Amino acid sequence: MTVDETWAPLRVELDRWCNAGRTARLWLRDDDAAEPTPALEQLLDLTRTASVPLTLAAIPATSGEPLAARLSIEPHALVALHGWAHANHAGPDEKKQELGAHRPVDTVLGELRDGGAILRRLFPQQFVPMLVPPWNRISKALIPDLPGLGLEALSIYGRAQAGGPIPMLNTHVDIMNWHGVRGGRPHVELIAELVGELRARFDDDGEPIGILTHHLVHDATAWDFLAQLLKSTADHPAIAWKSARALLI
Numbered sequence: 001m002t003v004d005e006t007w008a009p010l011r012v013e014l015d016r017w018c019n020a021g022r023t024a025r026l027w028l029r030d031d032d033a034a035e036p037t038p039a040l041e042q043l044l045d046l047t048r049t050a051s052v053p054l055t056l057a058a059i060p061a062t063s064g065e066p067l068a069a070r071l072s073i074e075p076h077a078l079v080a081l082h083g084w085a086h087a088n089h090a091g092p093d094e095k096k097q098e099l100g101a102h103r104p105v106d107t108v109l110g111e112l113r114d115g116g117a118i119l120r121r122l123f124p125q126q127f128v129p130m131l132v133p134p135w136n137r138i139s140k141a142l143i144p145d146l147p148g149l150g151l152e153a154l155s156i157y158g159r160a161q162a163g164g165p166i167p168m169l170n171t172h173v174d175i176m177n178w179h180g181v182r183g184g185r186p187h188v189e190l191i192a193e194l195v196g197e198l199r200a201r202f203d204d205d206g207e208p209i210g211i212l213t214h215h216l217v218h219d220a221t222a223w224d225f226l227a228q229l230l231k232s233t234a235d236h237p238a239i240a241w242k243s244a245r246a247l248l249i
């Protein structure tokens with residue numbers, strides 16, 4: 001299958017939006033930033049060149065001045081709070097969680113308070129007060145206390161439930177395969193998923209579609225998907241790439 005054939009279903013769907021005079025909102029969340037790396041450079045280059053806003057979920061316990069200095073000259077990048085240290089506190093038979101019910105609520109909230117303070121100090125212009133729980137999982141018991149920590153929104157994976165205690169800005173298409181051989185998922189599969197998300201919003205706009213990436217573990221398949229996606233959508237009249245800040249207003 002040629003690249004053109006692979007991407008045809010997205011073109012067809014976007015044409016349908018265009019013909020209806022509709023614009024779909026997309027946003028890009030990339031997780032696990034802590035320091036400047038060649039992979040981060042690649043992500044910043046791709047997004048800057050395409051003029052696509054980027055939200056980096058940064059790990060506060062390991063983020064420092066080098067990341068702050070590097071991002072300060074990338075105004076298209078925002079920073080959200082990615083837990084505390086990305087440490088797993090779940091048992092060996094459970095799914096990984098840092099913000100689960102395994103520790104006292106006050107301990108976890110204290111970490112999030114410290115993490116928020118670190119990122120606000122490092123990224124005074126670019127911090128967006130949104131929590132991105134590591135592994136996209138958080139104990140429900142913590143959520144009502146997030147606004148008290150200055151965290152005004154939550155971002156996990158999957159369709160958001162309406163009417164929750166805090167605004168949600170979720171992701172819906174994860175470009176990585178986390179099972180078996182870790183790498184980018186097949187493009188055909190990702191395009192079908194994105195088209196499905198678009199179709200679900202055609203009649204009722206609903207939540208923006210979040211694309212989820214993890215720059216540190218991208219292989220060529222993952223980078224190629226992201227590059228092709230930005231190329232196909234950045235200037236398309238049916239797509240508006242939005243920053244997390246714009247979507248949370």
Ligand SMILES: [Zn+2]
Nearest residue numbers: 031032134135
């Ligand atoms: Zn993470």
